[in-house]
Amino acid sequence: MTVDPAAEPGRTPDAGYDPHATSLDGTADPAVLEELYAIRGSIDNFDATLVYLLAERFKCTQRVGRLKAEHALPPSDPGREAAQIQRLRRLAEDADLDPAFAEKFLNFIVSEVIQHHRAIAADHS
Amino acid sequence: MTVDPAAEPGRTPDAGYDPHATSLDGTADPAVLEELYAIRGSIDNFDATLVYLLAERFKCTQRVGRLKAEHALPPSDPGREAAQIQRLRRLAEDADLDPAFAEKFLNFIVSEVIQHHRAIAADHS
Numbered sequence: 001m002t003v004d005p006a007a008e009p010g011r012t013p014d015a016g017y018d019p020h021a022t023s024l025d026g027t028a029d030p031a032v033l034e035e036l037y038a039i040r041g042s043i044d045n046f047d048a049t050l051v052y053l054l055a056e057r058f059k060c061t062q063r064v065g066r067l068k069a070e071h072a073l074p075p076s077d078p079g080r081e082a083a084q085i086q087r088l089r090r091l092a093e094d095a096d097l098d099p100a101f102a103e104k105f106l107n108f109i110v111s112e113v114i115q116h117h118r119a120i121a122a123d124h125s
Numbered sequence: 126m127t128v129d130p131a132a133e134p135g136r137t138p139d140a141g142y143d144p145h146a147t148s149l150d151g152t153a154d155p156a157v158l159e160e161l162y163a164i165r166g167s168i169d170n171f172d173a174t175l176v177y178l179l180a181e182r183f184k185c186t187q188r189v190g191r192l193k194a195e196h197a198l199p200p201s202d203p204g205r206e207a208a209q210i211q212r213l214r215r216l217a218e219d220a221d222l223d224p225a226f227a228e229k230f231l232n233f234i235v236s237e238v239i240q241h242h243r244a245i246a247a248d249h250s
Binding site for chain 1: 141142143144146147148149150152153154157160161164165167168169171172173174175176177178179180181182183185186188189192193196198199202203204205207208209211212213215216217220221222223226227229230231233237
């Protein structure tokens with residue numbers, strides 16, 4: 001990322017993203033807002049990482065979708081999904097993340113993946 | 126992770142997770158299943174990374190929640206959320222991920238975060 005040193009601090013001139021965008025301006029102490037922006041900078045970094053990781057995960061599931069379509073296998077695999085849920089709940093506990101949230105998260109991703117698998121199967125038939 | 130070399134390949138003896146769990150057994154060619162398991166191994170690694178990353182992201186939003194509660198700021202910040210959505214859609218395009226999915230994903234996470242913020246505010250008052 002190219003940063004123009006003359007630009008407003010924290011703003012990337014090329015991308016148009018304002019990391020200080022907020023509806024709280026004028027309602028909060030500037031020192032509190034500064035602390036908020038500092039934490040949000042970390043959240044923004046985690047979000048970029050999550051997007052790139054999810055993109056890579058979907059590349060894998062697209063490969064699974066093509067494999068299933070080629071061999072006429074069903075889009076969903078309940079035995080696999082049950083094992084994944086148990087594993088993610090346990091990992092979530094280790095990571096100090098709410099296991100119920102981890103399960104909701106996996107269901108959210110898997111429902112998207114199954115839609116993709118169905119679309120690939122429809123294209124294939 | 127300790128791996129018992131005598132254990133069944135791909136199975137971790139301590140965790141009980143079976144990376145070969147499937148409802149497709151007997152319905153698919155063993156060579157196809159082997160290819161499926163290889164891709165699923167990568168998916169499992171991405172999922173563990175996602176869980177740890179989400180745990181770290183929630184640590185940040187818990188800090189935001191406490192800050193907001195201490196200074197009586199509202200749990201949601203529509204200006205911030207709009208900027209985040211635009212940024213994540215653009216990052217998704219760069220990563221070859223469906224921008225509509227990236228937006229749904231952020232909304233999914235933010236709705237969880239706002240619930241946490243409300244719970245922290247309720248504890249604080």
